Amino acid sequence: MSNTIYIGYHFKISPLQPGVEILIAELGYAGFESFVETEAGATAYIQKEAWHAYILEDIQILNSDEFEITFEFNEIEQTNWNEEWEKNFNPIIVDDACSVRAPFHEKQNTTYDIVIEPKMSFGTGHHETTHMMIQHILKNDFNNKSVLDMGCGTGVLAILAELKGAKLLDAVDYDNWCYLNSLENVERNNCGNITVIEGDASVLKGKKYDVIIANINRNILLQDMKTYASCLNENGMLFLSGFYNDDILLIQTECEKHMLKFEEKLERNNWVSLKFLN
Known part of the structure; x- marks a missing residue:
């Protein structure tokens, strides 16, 4: 796995919400396997062997008049996904009762404390x-x-x-x-x-x-x-x-x-x- 080559797409989206959520969902169906939300939009990664020149052709949001989206892409070595999640995935608390956090976050003081490693899911x-x-x-x-x-x-x-x-x-x-x-x-x-x-x-x-x-x-x-x-x-x-x-x-x-x-x-x-x- 250390030699796996990835293609990284870097998207800028306006308006940011709900644009980034829709885009990530559609990219997931297209075969992208990991995502990092950014201040301007999102970065999405796909293995080079699964990539093809028409990978974005069926991404409907890119052709929507509701959003302005630009992107660039580059070839990269495999990223340390855990490190990326640690920088970008913050714990959430719902109704002061349920927390959802990653393994690297501190335990939350809620009735239900759920630990997940989200990856691209x-x-x-x-x-x-x-x-x-x-x-x-x-x-x-x-x-x-x-x-x-x-x-x-x-x-x-x-x-x-x-x-x-x-x-x-x-x-x-x-x-x-x-x-x-x-x-x-x-x-x-x-x-x-x-x-x-x-x-x-x-x-x-x-x-x-x-x-x-x-x-x-x-x-x-x-x-x-x-x-x-x-x-x-x-x-x-x-x-x-x-x-x-x-x-x-x-x-x-x-x-x-x-x-x-x-x-x-x-x-x-x-x-x-x-x-x-x-």
Whole structure:
């Protein structure tokens, strides 16, 4: 690994938020494997062997009139990612009850103290959607519940659900990096009830849950809503995020088609998170 060559892309974005969060999410789907947010935007890294000249062609935000984005790129030797995270990843505290921090941070004085090594995986708690999902978990009863964390990223939501008393948990992500990262973070937090699964909604066939957490994106949520509804036990709770205020009508309409009843909305910087009941 010491001889691995990386390509580093250095982006400047205006407006910075939510531009940098959208860009990082899209770059992750394109194959970039590590990110560092900067004062002007973000730096993203991809292994040279996975890079190609058209790597940014499908990054929609680069063609959006809503954001002004410039970038340059260069070839670099492998970076010490832990050192980069140590400089740029700060602990977060949600509602004075849950902290999410890296191993190199001091222990936080909160009820739930979660330690993750985020690498490139989505879900540090810094993004609005993860923050709101943490709020939902803090406010609701997870004791002895069976839980699905769909699109688990770092596994942080499944980890918090177990800390809140959930007994049987599946954490699912189709991305191999997220799958491996979740395995590491589950072990790091001494969780014994979480099964990490690599795959998409097709792995849910025949499974049932009291609670489903899905922090993905609008299109995948709409595509998989029927599956979520079929997997949810009677009186079960469904928490959704990964979309904007303008998407609520689409999401709610699809939920109602499957007899899911709207219960609560959280909003943070135009991102939203919704709770539904079965």
